[in-house]
Amino acid sequence: xxxxxxxxxxxxxxxxxxxxxxxxxxxxxxxxxxxxxxxxxxxxxxxxxxxxxxxxxxxxxxxxxxxxxxxxxxxxxxxxxxxxxxxxxxxxxxxxxxxxxxxxxxxxxxxxxxxxxxxxxxxxxxxxxxxxxxxxxxxxxxxxxxxxxxxxxxxxxxxxxxxxxxxxxxxxxxxxxxxxxxxxxxxxxxxxxxxxxxxxxxxxxxxxxxxxxxxxxxxxxxxxxxxxxxxxxxxxxxxxxxxxxxxxxxxxxxxxxxxxxxxxxxxxxxxx
Numbered sequence: 001x002x003x004x005x006x007x008x009x010x011x012x013x014x015x016x017x018x019x020x021x022x023x024x025x026x027x028x029x030x031x032x033x034x035x036x037x038x039x040x041x042x043x044x045x046x047x048x049x050x051x052x053x054x055x056x057x058x059x060x061x062x063x064x065x066x067x068x069x070x071x072x073x074x075x076x077x078x079x080x081x082x083x084x085x086x087x088x089x090x091x092x093x094x095x096x097x098x099x100x101x102x103x104x105x106x107x108x109x110x111x112x113x114x115x116x117x118x119x120x121x122x123x124x125x126x127x128x129x130x131x132x133x134x135x136x137x138x139x140x141x142x143x144x145x146x147x148x149x150x151x152x153x154x155x156x157x158x159x160x161x162x163x164x165x166x167x168x169x170x171x172x173x174x175x176x177x178x179x180x181x182x183x184x185x186x187x188x189x190x191x192x193x194x195x196x197x198x199x200x201x202x203x204x205x206x207x208x209x210x211x212x213x214x215x216x217x218x219x220x221x222x223x224x225x226x227x228x229x230x231x232x233x234x235x236x237x238x239x240x241x242x243x244x245x246x247x248x249x250x251x252x253x254x255x256x257x258x259x260x261x262x263x264x265x266x267x268x269x270x271x272x
Contacts, residue, residue: 001028005038013043020044020067027051033058041065048073054099055079056108059086071096071119078108089114097122103134104178116143133158134175208237 001007007028016022022045030051037060045067053070057079065087076099083090091114100106100123109115118139120126126146128134136142136150137158143150162172215228215238231238 001030003028003030003032003034003036005035008035008038016045018045022047022067025051036060036062045069049094056082056095061086061088063089065090067092069094070098073097074099076100076105078105080108082108083110083112083115091115092117094119095123096120099123100125102178103128103131103138103175106135106138107176109139112139112141115139115141118142118145119147121146130161130171130175133161134172137162137172212238 003025008023008025012024014022014024021043023039023043024047026047027050030048030053032055033048033053036046039062041060041062041064043062044064046065047069049069050072053073053075055077056070056075057077059079059082066089068087068090071094075095078100079086090112093109093115094117096119100120103125105125109118118135120135125131132145133154135145136154140155162169164170164172168176212228212231228238
């Protein structure tokens with residue numbers, strides 16, 4: 001469902017527990033951010049949880065907005081000017097369970113003046129080495145990261161790791177230069193080419209790819225879509241499709257065996 005002016009006008013708007021004016025746009029399968037200019041910058045909080053948003057971009061300038069909730073989407077990209085030009089007064093950003101893969105994907109949050117609370121749990125980048133220290137160094141205004149208060153000792157360690165004598169250290173520069181390998185595509189479109197890796201990957205026939213793409217087109221939940229996309233990238237047949245193939249194969253074999261038995265019976269029947 002597109003984020004239309006009509007959908008925004010019909011969405012619930014109320015005072016939340018913090019007495020902030022909040023616009024509720026949860027669970028509409030919204031694929032992209034658009035048309036938020038019609039809100040006329042009247043909201044303190046915007047809830048876009050449980051949608052299908054892939055890029056944190058295309059915001060109008062919203063000076064009043066302080067809280068942005070985006071858990072359970074598919075965000076893998078952030079506008080490099082998001083917090084400097086469009087949401088300059090944002091203090092809380094929740095991005096739990098999205099698709100941010102590399103620490104360099106956080107560049108769009110750099111330069112924030114008021115961002116204090118940031119949640120990145122269940123994004124692939126949280127498994128990266130130096131994750132927490134890099135975020136603390138890159139976003140010095142953040143006081144609470146993933147619901148844990150940033151300690152002074154962590155700030156000192158982050159500074160030691162990433163501050164060089166004349167700017168960012170070599171480690172900081174190498175992290176910033178790392179490009180995300182995440183590639184997104186619509187169900188039914190071409191499968192992205194596998195990345196070169198020392199780990200061998202399984203090959204998949206075009207027939208199997210077509211079956212997975214057909215399943216993608218029928219998928220109704222984010223979990224199901226993510227699992228099928230991952231199967232395509234890894235060259236593996238999902239277990240449920242594999243079971244379905246085996247069932248169909250057994251049925252076909254039984255039919256073939258039955259036809260063969262009928263032919264043999266006809267050959268053995270003597271002519272009158």
